[in-house]
Amino acid sequence: MKHIVAVRALCEFGARTGDLGLRFTPGATAQEGIEGHALVRARRAPGYESEIPLAGEFQGLQVRGRADGYDPVANRLEEIKTCRGRAETIPENQRALHWAQAMTYAHLLCRDRALERVQVVLVYFDVDDGRESMLARDCAAQDLERGFQALCGRYLAWAEQEERHRQARDQACQALAFPHADFRAGQRTLAESVYKAACGQRRLIAQAPTGIGKTVGTLFPMLKAAPRERLDKILFLTAKTSGRQVALDALARLLGGAAAAGGDGPRVLELTARDKTCEHPELLCHGESCPLARGFYDKLPEARRDAVQAAGSLDQSRLRDIALRHELCPYWLGQELAKWCDVIVGDYNYYFDTSALLYALGRERQWRVALLVDEAHNLLERARGMYSAELREEDIAAARAVAPPALKKRLDALLRGWRKAFRDQDQPYRAYTEPPAGLAPLLQRAGVAMAEHFTQAAPAPHPDLQSLHFALQHFLKLSESFGPHSIYDSTPAPAGRRLATRHDLCLRNMIPAPHLRERFAGSHGCVLFSATLTPWNFYRDTLGLPEDTAYVDVAAPFQAAQLEVRVAGHISTRYADRERSAEPIARLMARQYRRRPGNYLSYFSSFDYLERCARAFMLGHPDIPVWTQSRHMSEAERNGFLARFTPDGRGVGFAVLGGALSEGIDLPGTRLIGAFVSTLGLPQVNPVNEQRMRCMEQVFGKRRAYDYAYLYPGLQKVVQAAGRVIRTPTDRGVLYLIDDRYRQARIRALLPGWWRVDYDVATQNPTHDEGGSMQ
Numbered sequence: 001m002k003h004i005v006a007v008r009a010l011c012e013f014g015a016r017t018g019d020l021g022l023r024f025t026p027g028a029t030a031q032e033g034i035e036g037h038a039l040v041r042a043r044r045a046p047g048y049e050s051e052i053p054l055a056g057e058f059q060g061l062q063v064r065g066r067a068d069g070y071d072p073v074a075n076r077l078e079e080i081k082t083c084r085g086r087a088e089t090i091p092e093n094q095r096a097l098h099w100a101q102a103m104t105y106a107h108l109l110c111r112d113r114a115l116e117r118v119q120v121v122l123v124y125f126d127v128d129d130g131r132e133s134m135l136a137r138d139c140a141a142q143d144l145e146r147g148f149q150a151l152c153g154r155y156l157a158w159a160e161q162e163e164r165h166r167q168a169r170d171q172a173c174q175a176l177a178f179p180h181a182d183f184r185a186g187q188r189t190l191a192e193s194v195y196k197a198a199c200g201q202r203r204l205i206a207q208a209p210t211g212i213g214k215t216v217g218t219l220f221p222m223l224k225a226a227p228r229e230r231l232d233k234i235l236f237l238t239a240k241t242s243g244r245q246v247a248l249d250a251l252a253r254l255l256g257g258a259a260a261a262g263g264d265g266p267r268v269l270e271l272t273a274r275d276k277t278c279e280h281p282e283l284l285c286h287g288e289s290c291p292l293a294r295g296f297y298d299k300l301p302e303a304r305r306d307a308v309q310a311a312g313s314l315d316q317s318r319l320r321d322i323a324l325r326h327e328l329c330p331y332w333l334g335q336e337l338a339k340w341c342d343v344i345v346g347d348y349n350y351y352f353d354t355s356a357l358l359y360a361l362g363r364e365r366q367w368r369v370a371l372l373v374d375e376a377h378n379l380l381e382r383a384r385g386m387y388s389a390e391l392r393e394e395d396i397a398a399a400r401a402v403a404p405p406a407l408k409k410r411l412d413a414l415l416r417g418w419r420k421a422f423r424d425q426d427q428p429y430r431a432y433t434e435p436p437a438g439l440a441p442l443l444q445r446a447g448v449a450m451a452e453h454f455t456q457a458a459p460a461p462h463p464d465l466q467s468l469h470f471a472l473q474h475f476l477k478l479s480e481s482f483g484p485h486s487i488y489d490s491t492p493a494p495a496g497r498r499l500a501t502r503h504d505l506c507l508r509n510m511i512p513a514p515h516l517r518e519r520f521a522g523s524h525g526c527v528l529f530s531a532t533l534t535p536w537n538f539y540r541d542t543l544g545l546p547e548d549t550a551y552v553d554v555a556a557p558f559q560a561a562q563l564e565v566r567v568a569g570h571i572s573t574r575y576a577d578r579e580r581s582a583e584p585i586a587r588l589m590a591r592q593y594r595r596r597p598g599n600y601l602s603y604f605s606s607f608d609y610l611e612r613c614a615r616a617f618m619l620g621h622p623d624i625p626v627w628t629q630s631r632h633m634s635e636a637e638r639n640g641f642l643a644r645f646t647p648d649g650r651g652v653g654f655a656v657l658g659g660a661l662s663e664g665i666d667l668p669g670t671r672l673i674g675a676f677v678s679t680l681g682l683p684q685v686n687p688v689n690e691q692r693m694r695c696m697e698q699v700f701g702k703r704r705a706y707d708y709a710y711l712y713p714g715l716q717k718v719v720q721a722a723g724r725v726i727r728t729p730t731d732r733g734v735l736y737l738i739d740d741r742y743r744q745a746r747i748r749a750l751l752p753g754w755w756r757v758d759y760d761v762a763t764q765n766p767t768h769d770e771g772g773s774m775q
Contacts, residue, residue, distance in 0.1 A: 002057075003159040007065030007104050009339075009365060014154040015100030019287025020296035020332055021091035031480070032127045036082035040125050040132065041069055054108035058152035061159060067105040068123075076119040076136075077106050085455025087124035087133035093297065098122055099137075100151065107144035116141050128448045162340070165308070168264035169342055170227035172255075178220060179253040185557035185729075186212040190529070193552040195221035198229055198370055198525040203545050205376070205536045206529040208554040209752070210723050214529055215250040218372050219343075222527070223254065223266065225370070226342075231524060232367040234266075235358055236345045239378035242664055244270060247345045247374065248315055268313035269337055271346030271357075277316065277331040285329070292329040299326050300336060307337050314341065339365070348379060352519055353386045354477065359519055368524040375664070376528035377716055380542055383512035387486070389475040391443075393418055393502035399468040403453075407465075410449035417442040422490060422503040429687040432488040435479070435505070447476050478507050484698050485511040487691050508688070510695040513544030520545055532719045534750060538712045541700060553753075560756040563726050567759050568738040573679050578609055582616040585678050585738060589652065590621045592734065598673035599649045603657040603721045605679035607631050613678065614654045625651030629661055645671045657681055663720040668727040674734040675725050680741050681714030715750045 041050045052067040068080040079102035083090060090098075099122065106120045122135040183191065190208050197204035198221065208214050222234050236247045248270060255265045275281070280290050287294040303326035307314060310322065314337060316330075323330035335357060338344055344358065351358045351371065362369045373379060396418065400411035421436035435443065450469045454461065461469075478486075486509045492502070509515070520526055520543075533539055536551040571584050589602060604610040607629075614628050627644050630637065638660055641653060648670045655661040657679055683689050689709060697705035718737070725733040737757075741747055748757060 002060050002062055003156070003163060004062045004064065005155065005159065006365065007054075007063060007101055007108075010063055010151060010155055011097055011100040011104060013158065014151045015097055016093060016297040016300075017096060018093035018295065018297055019091075020285060020290075020293035020329065021093055021287065022285035022293070033082045036125045036127050037068065037080050039130065040078075040080050040123060043132075044069065044071065045073070047071070047073060052109070054105060054112060056108045056111055056148070058149055059156060061152050061156050063104070063108070063148075063152065065105060065108070067109060070109060074119065075115070075117070076121055077102070077109055078121045078123050079105060080123045080125060082125050082127050084126060084128055084451045087126075087135075089455045090124070095122075103139065103144055103147055104151065106139055107141070107148040110141040110144055118144075128451060161308075165264055165267075169266050172265035173223045173226045176220070176223055176254065179216065179256070183217075184212050186554040187217040189552065190214065190217040190554050191221040193550070193554075194218050194527050195225055197527055197550060198222055198225035198231075201229075201525050203520055203523075203526045203549040204528070205533055205539055205545070205549060205551045206527055206554065207533040207536065207552070208529055208531065209556040209558070209754075210531050211726070211728055212554065212557055214531075215246050215374070216254065218527055218529055219247070219250055220254060222370055222372060222525075223343075225525075226266075229370070229524060230368055231370050232365075233341075233358075233362070233369045234343045234372065235351055235369060236343065236372045236374065237348050237351055238345070238374045239348060239382060240375070240664055243374045244345050244347075248313060251313060251343060251345075266342035267308060267340065268315075268343045268345065269334065269341035270313065270315045270319070271334055271338065271344060271350055272316045272331070273347065274331045277320070277334070279324070279330065285332070290329070292323075292327060293332075296328060296332065299328055300333075302326060303328050303333060304336065304340070307333070308340055348373070348382050349386065352379070352383055352516060354474070354515075356519075359522060362522060369522070371520075371523045371526040373526070373528040375530050376539070377530045377532050377720070379528070380512065380539065380713075383516055383543070384509045387478060387509035387512050387515045388507060389471065389478050390504060390506045391471055391475050392504045395464070395468050395471065398464040399462075402462045402464050407449050407453045410446045414442045414446045418503070422492075425490060425492065425503065429491050430489065431687070431691050432490070434482075435488055436490070439505075440479075443472065443476060443479075447472050475507055478509075481514070482507065483514060484695060485509065485514050487695065489688065489691065508691075510692045511542055511699055513542055513699075515544070517544035531723055532716045534716075534719075535712065538708055542708065556752065556754040557729055558726050558731075558754055560754055562729075562732050563755060564734040565751075565755045565757045566734065566736050567742040567757055568736055569740045569743045569759055571678075571738050571740065573605065573609075573739045575685075578612065581678075582613045583620070585613050585676070586617040586620050588736065588738065589617060589676055590624065592674065592676075592736065593621075593624055593652065596673065596734070597650050599645045599667070599671060600652045600674045600676065601661075601672060601721075601724060602652055602654050602676040603662055603678065604654070605657060605681070606684075607656055609678070610654050610656055617652070617654075626654065627651065628654040629656055629659065633660070642667070647671055657721055658717040662717065662724070665724060666727055667724060668731060672724060672733065674736075675722060676736045676738060677718050677721055678738040679714075679718075680739050680747070681717040682710045683713055712750075715747070719752060 041048065049070045049072065052070055054067055055062060055064045067077060069078040079098060081098055102120050102122055106118050109115065110118055117138065117140050120137045120139050124133040186208060190206055190212065193204060193206055219236065225231070226234065238244050238247065251268050279292060283290040285293055303322060307322050310318065312318065319334055320330045323333040338358060338361060350356055361367070396411060396415055400408055400415060403411055417438050421439050450472060454469060486507060488505060488507055490503050490505050528539065540549050568588055571581050573581055593600065604613060610628065614626060618626055627641060629641060641661065642665060644651065644653065645667045657677065658681065693705050693709035696708040700708060722735050725735055751757065
């Protein structure tokens with residue numbers, strides 16, 4: 001049996017030793033690496049060979065890769081590495097890995113060209129100043145061969161084990177049985193659509209209602225498709241912690257049969273944020289500071305072996321147990337195990353962020369990856385955050401105060417230019433199509449200076465310098481891909497810690513499609529699913545999915561009789577009408593409560609509106625229990641709010657639409673029997689949202705701009721909140737949509753098809769007709 005491995009993967013597995021060495025040293029970006037390699041090659045003499053494909057074999061293990069460069073006249077093989085700062089600051093364990101790669105390529109070259117000796121050179125190229133630093137070794141072919149065989153020997157046993165696991169995993173997936181007696185209504189349609197998308201290498205948007213078992217309905221067909229499509233990884237990506245746990249529970253049900261039968265089913269790994277897994281948050285991630293980083297790569301092989309042999313999924317708790325048993329960092333052990341697990345459950349950022357681990361590994365190792373994107377309506381706003389960056393004047397001043405003299409000079413120049421650029425801004429908000437005059441070169445110079453400082457800095461950099469460094473590098477990186485999908489904007493900020501007034505500069509992403517497009521293209525198949533993905537072309541366009549993306553709208557398992565949907569078309573909740581709308585809303589809510597006492601949720605567009613209507617309700621109806629969402633609720637307070645919704649309980653909870661209490665909560669049966677939505681959910685009309693609409697108009701045209709910026713995001717939040725009422729086929733409840741604009745045909749067309757919408761009995765003499773203003 002032959003096994004294939006890339007040179008880089010072989011060396012990372014068998015040649016890394018010593019401590020985890022993650023100091024705050026900046027590295028080159030992928031694009032800078034490509035450009036740096038090209039610059040080095042351009043400097044070489046005629047006849048220099050680049051990107052040389054090489055391959056070799058040891059006892060059935062095929063090793064493949066591309067050597068960076070070879071000078072046949074000088075008989076010199078070069079391994080080129082891009083970096084920032086002096087080459088001597090690169091940690092010894094990292095340099096050992098680089099040498100292993102260079103020596104492996106040198107052996108493959110000697111074998112390919114029958115060379116007896118070759119000069120092996122590590123070339124470190126500083127992307128900031130273009131300097132090359134070289135380390136050279138004159139190597140005999142026999143010595144290179146012995147090193148190659150030793151490296152392959154360390155990997156071969158693991159490769160054979162992994163091949164056996166792959167075969168057993170595929171057999172387990174082929175034999176996988178659905179964990180329930182039958183599919184729920186709609187679940188089979190969803191599963192069939194997912195399977196077809198996986199086998200056709202398609203992207204699929206699946207709108208599927210709550211209650212049909214979307215998690216099992218997407219994981220089961222993707223696992224069944226894995227052997228046929230030769231999938232290396234299935235990535236289940238979520239927006240929230242609760243979504244991860246639902247996925248892990250579903251996988252336990254799906255794969256429990258294989259485990260009970262003693263089979264070697266898919267390995268499941270949960271990836272958790274660093275700040276939630278770090279055992280020593282006060283320490284730095286290198287061996288001189290943290291004991292769990294000391295000797296990390298020396299202890300990794302045994303921990304890795306124990307982890308892949310462990311029964312059950314490697315969730316956060318199990319991973320921590322294994323890591324601490326081997327005195328390793330749980331977070332970084334999880335990052336290593338991502339290479340060897342089959343199903344990975346984690347946050348969106350692990351694949352979609354600017355420096356996403358799983359996307360980078362997939363490209364590097366050429367994995368066939370399938371994506372399952374849970375609650376995908378959240379991805380648009382999350383991706384906007386991933387591809388936005390902010391620089392605060394106060395942070396620049398704070399870093400300047402603690403900077404060493406050489407760096408302080410650059411930050412002084414940046415501060416002077418900053419204040420000059422914003423000196424004449426008298427309006428509260430201003431948008432730019434490029435950085436304010438003169439700032440771009442100052443930002444670049446400050447970024448280079450900070451990068452140089454951090455290559456030579458002490459192990460514990462000052463937090464103010466470190467914070468600005470990360471913010472500045474992120475800002476500069478996103479600036480390179482700036483386009484009509486983003487804007488620069490500035491807002492004068494209140495007095496800060498060091499400044500009387502300040503200006504902050506934001507690079508604000510409005511349409512993440514250009515950034516996400518390559519992420520979707522890098523997947524073998526992809527399914528985005530949620531209960532609210534209408535209209536589907538809005539999500540296809542703004543997220544960067546291809547034109548041939550498929551769409552399925554799974555029929556709800558509910559009957560129209562289960563949910564009484566009533567439009568209160570006699571009330572306007574527009575901003576100008578909110579003060580006089582509070583009393584009518586309170587009367588409507590009280591009338592429904594007395595008609596059918598029980599637990600209700602009432603949603604509003606803002607905390608101000610919530611508080612106004614809650615006061616009116618409590619003053620007019622003091623006998624009805626009330627509890628309200630506060631502006632800065634902790635997780636414990638949110639849980640306390642939800643705990644008030646007991647079976648057969650009575651009262652009204654007031655919450656803000658689009659917040660933590662309007663989606664992702666489950667109150668089945670009589671825990672919740674009704675909801676009031678006193679808003680159309682439209683985003684607030686403000687300068688930022690108006691700029692977003694202008695970006696939408698520039699990219700998608702005037703006809704779609706308003707809908708994409710305001711209407712569709714608003715209605716999505718309304719339908720999400722309404723979905724809290726009916727959770728199971730036996731639930732019954734009532735929903736009031738309070739606003740005269742719900743009478744408009746274009747709004748009604750965006751509501752779920754299974755709803756039967758009626759006007760409330762109080763609807764008389766509406767304030768606006770069918771063609772009334774949306775704002």
